[in-house]
Every structure is written in C-alpha cells, then in structure tokens.
Amino acid sequence: MPTGFVSEAVTQVDAFVLFVDLFFIISGFIMCYVYKESVATLPQYTTFLRKRFARLIPLHYAVLLLYLSVLAIATVFQVKINHPEAFDLSCVPSHLFLTYAFNTCPKFAFNTPAWSISAEMGMYILFPLLIKASVRSRTIMFVGSLVVLSLATSHLNARPWYEWTFDWGVARAFPSFVFGTILFDQQVSVTKLPFSSLLFRLFVGGFILGAAFGMNEVPLVAMIYCIVLFGLAADLSKAQGSISPRLAPLGQLTYSIYMLHEPILLIMVDILAVKFLHIAGVALNWTLAGVMLLIVSISYASFTWYETPARQWIAGGRRTRAAISPASS
Numbered sequence: 001m002p003t004g005f006v007s008e009a010v011t012q013v014d015a016f017v018l019f020v021d022l023f024f025i026i027s028g029f030i031m032c033y034v035y036k037e038s039v040a041t042l043p044q045y046t047t048f049l050r051k052r053f054a055r056l057i058p059l060h061y062a063v064l065l066l067y068l069s070v071l072a073i074a075t076v077f078q079v080k081i082n083h084p085e086a087f088d089l090s091c092v093p094s095h096l097f098l099t100y101a102f103n104t105c106p107k108f109a110f111n112t113p114a115w116s117i118s119a120e121m122g123m124y125i126l127f128p129l130l131i132k133a134s135v136r137s138r139t140i141m142f143v144g145s146l147v148v149l150s151l152a153t154s155h156l157n158a159r160p161w162y163e164w165t166f167d168w169g170v171a172r173a174f175p176s177f178v179f180g181t182i183l184f185d186q187q188v189s190v191t192k193l194p195f196s197s198l199l200f201r202l203f204v205g206g207f208i209l210g211a212a213f214g215m216n217e218v219p220l221v222a223m224i225y226c227i228v229l230f231g232l233a234a235d236l237s238k239a240q241g242s243i244s245p246r247l248a249p250l251g252q253l254t255y256s257i258y259m260l261h262e263p264i265l266l267i268m269v270d271i272l273a274v275k276f277l278h279i280a281g282v283a284l285n286w287t288l289a290g291v292m293l294l295i296v297s298i299s300y301a302s303f304t305w306y307e308t309p310a311r312q313w314i315a316g317g318r319r320t321r322a323a324i325s326p327a328s329s
Contacts, residue, residue, distance in 0.1 A: 071087045101168070
C-alpha cells in the first residue's frame with residue numbers, strides 16, 4: 001500500500017487499493033444519475049460544483065487539520081514519527097486547493113487517500129463536457145485514454161498508470177469515470193447481459209482471491225470494471241438478491257471510512273498501541289480488529305454530526321439531521 005504512516009501490520013494487501021478505481025466508475029454513473037440534466041447552464045454548473053465541493057471538503061480539511069495537529073504535538077513532545085518526510089509542510093497547499101493528484105506534491109504527504117479526492121474534483125470540473133459528448137465519443141475517449149496511459153507507463157519508465165496517485169492520479173481516474181458515464185447511458189443494453197448475478201459474484205470472488213494471493217494487477221484492474229458492469233446489470237434486472245438493500249445504507253459511510261481510516265490507524269495503532277503500549281503479535285491483531293470497528297463508529301458520527309451539517313451549510317441547503325439511507329446525493 002502506498003502510504004507513509006501505518007505499520008506493516010496493516011499494509012499486507014496492496015492490491016485492495018485498486019478498489020478506488022471502482023469508486024471512480026460508480027461516481028461517473030451516480031453523477032449522471034443525479035446531475036446529468038442539471039449542469040446545462042453556468043449557474044447550474046456552479047451550483048453543481050458547490051454541492052460537490054460541500055460534500056468533499058469538510059472532512060478533507062478536518063483530516064488535514066488532524067495530521068497537522070499530530071505533527072505539532074509530536075514536535076512539542078519530541079515524539080519520533082515514522083516517515084517524517086510524509087509530513088512535509090510544503091505539500092499543504094496541494095491539499096488545501098485539491099491539486100494533490102495533479103503532481104503538485106511529489107510524494108505521499110499527510111492523508112494519502114486525499115489524492116483520489118483531488119482526482120474526483122478534476123472529474124467534476126470535466127463533467128459537463130463529458131456528458132455533452134455522445135456515447136460513441138466517450139467510448140473512444142475511454143479506450144484512447146487506456147492506450148495513452150499504457151504507452152505513457154512504458155515510454156516514461158513510470159510505475160503502472162493504475163498505481164498513479166499524487167503523480168497524476170487525475171489521469172488514472174479519467175477512464176474509470178468515463179466508463180461510469182457510459183454505463184449510465186447504456187443501461188438498457190447492460191440489463192440484457194446474461195448471467196449477470198453469477199458473473200458479478202465470480203468476479204468479486206476472483207478479485208478477493210487474486211488480491212490476497214498476489215495476482216498481477218492488470219487482470220485485477222479488469223476485474224474491477226467487470227464487477228461494476230455485472231453488478232449494475234444484476235441490480236437493474238433485480239437479480240442481485242436481498243443482500244444489496246441491506247448493505248446499501250453503508251454506502252454513504254464509504255467516504256468517511258476511506259478518509260478516516262488512515263489517521264485513526266496512525267494514532268491508535270502506530271502511535272498508541274505500538275510506540276507507547278508496545279503491543280505486538282496476536283494482541284496487535286486483536287487491537288487492529290477493535291480499531292476497525294472504531295473506524296466505522298467514528299465514520300458514522302462524522303457523517304451524521306459533522307459532514308452532513310457542514311455540507312448543507314456550504315451548499316445552502318436545509319439543515320436536518322443526517323440519516324443513513326440508500327439514497328445519496
């Protein structure tokens with residue numbers, strides 16, 4: 001896992017970070033579902049950007065402030081931090097202005113998942129242009145971007161494009177987001193895919209096994225696209241079974257969990273459990289399990305009592321108590 005903070009005990013399944021590409025695909029689909037007909041004019045576009053900014057920025061800034069606080073406390077009390085280069089203050093502007101995925105900070109700094117938030121904001125800026133293009137044009141963009149990214153990886157001797165994060169992660173997000181918009185406009189065709197529920201389960205299982213046993217990441221990336229494709233087909237045909245409605249309410253917590261998991265692991269595991277309490281072995285494994293439950297609990301509290309009121313205030317909407325439901329905006 002490309003991170004400068006958490007211990008080796010929690011970085012053993014590197015390939016699971018590819019799930020962020022699934023996030024970009026779903027985002028492209030959802031943005032079309034919610035906003036495709038409401039970004040035609042400049043006022044509508046600015047309202048759209050304000051709402052998306054309001055969804056992302058409160059927690060992003062709060063987590064950045066948390067990291068800066070950890071750095072300040074560690075400096076005052078002279079506590080050694082693993083990988084101090086990951087707390088480079090010169091990278092703060094990249095986080096503040098959401099340009100972290102545009103290669104403006106040449107390293108992992110502060111909350112590393114924030115690169116995907118920067119990349120997502122880049123997709124929001126492009127969104128009106130993308131949906132004005134025909135499905136055929138977007139298909140050409142999708143295939144062409146994959147070719148260009150592959151060639152760039154080869155000729156620049158860079159790491160594979162599907163591992164890009166701070167180093168032009170916005171380019172990595174592009175084909176996935178475009179694919180999501182294509183799926184939205186091709187729902188009728190997608191619904192007709194045979195054996196969608198079975199194939200969805202097979203690709204999910206294949207990805208989990210492949211990631212756990214170190215499969216090459218190229219087929220794993222392909223599986224991510226297939227998971228969304230056949231998962232959508234199963235959902236549209238109502239063949240996904242009864243588990244989807246029960247899991248759907250957790251969907252709104254994914255952003256909170258994604259943004260909060262690393263700082264909570266840093267504080268509770270690396271600093272408190274390992275450095276101060278010297279927990280190791282089986283006890284550390286149990287500690288990690290407990291911290292995982294804590295992450296979900298804190299994420300729920302953050303979504304309910306901080307993110308939702310802050311989003312409604314920034315977006316200018318009605319302030320109500322948050323409810324975890326399948327709906328999302």
